[in-house]
Amino acid sequence: MAVGAVVVALVLTGCGGETANDDVLEGEHVTVLMFDNRFEYTEVRVPVGGTVNWLGAGANAHNAVESDEEWSTESVWGDLEQFDGDSAVVNYDKGGEYVFFCTFHGNADGAGMAGKLIVEA
Numbered sequence: 001m002a003v004g005a006v007v008v009a010l011v012l013t014g015c016g017g018e019t020a021n022d023d024v025l026e027g028e029h030v031t032v033l034m035f036d037n038r039f040e041y042t043e044v045r046v047p048v049g050g051t052v053n054w055l056g057a058g059a060n061a062h063n064a065v066e067s068d069e070e071w072s073t074e075s076v077w078g079d080l081e082q083f084d085g086d087s088a089v090v091n092y093d094k095g096g097e098y099v100f101f102c103t104f105h106g107n108a109d110g111a112g113m114a115g116k117l118i119v120e121a
């Protein structure tokens, strides 16, 4: 019983040790890979005037669409399907907090292949 408790404690510590910052990308002009089937980062921060290069990096088609459709990779790329190497650079000129998702592997509620974009004023 005591051994079991120690193992559980180690597992919990291991999980807590993974900082959330590993999933955060911050910069003015950044690139986010769209893997099968997740975004390289689940939180992206750019300043107003910044850009995100949403870059296909999987065997499947992916995209990044804002949950209220305020912006999307489709508006730049011209298609919801981006494959390996397909690049859509989106400009962000308005501050705000956005949920983005892949229409094939996530949803507007932020589940599945999804993340949060913060455009800092």
Ligand SMILES: [Cu+2]
Pocket: 037, 038, 061, 062, 063, 102, 103, 104, 105, 106, 113
């Ligand atoms: Cu996808």
